[in-house]
Amino acid sequence: MNSILNENSGQTSAELILLIGGIIVIVIIVGSYGVNILDSINKSLKSLLESEKEFILNNI
Structure with a gap:
C-alpha cells in the first residue's frame, strides 16, 4: 500500500512539471x-x- 502512495506522489510531481x-x-x-x-x-x-516629415519640409 505504501508503494502505491509513493507512485502516485511521483506521478503528481511529473504531471505538475509537464503542466508548468x-x-x-x-x-x-x-x-x-x-x-x-x-x-x-x-x-x-x-x-x-x-x-x-518629408511632406512638411517640402511645403516650407
Missing part, C-alpha cells in the same frame, strides 16, 4: 507573437513619420 512546462511554452509563443506585432507597428509608425 506547457504553460512556459505557451507564454514564450504568445510573447514572441506580441513582439512581432509591436515590431510591425513600430516600422509602420516610423515610415509614416518619415513621410510626413
Whole structure:
C-alpha cells in the first residue's frame, strides 16, 4: 500500500512539471507573437513619420 502512495506522489510531481512546462511554452509563443506585432507597428509608425516629415519640409 505504501508503494502505491509513493507512485502516485511521483506521478503528481511529473504531471505538475509537464503542466508548468506547457504553460512556459505557451507564454514564450504568445510573447514572441506580441513582439512581432509591436515590431510591425513600430516600422509602420516610423515610415509614416518619415513621410510626413518629408511632406512638411517640402511645403516650407
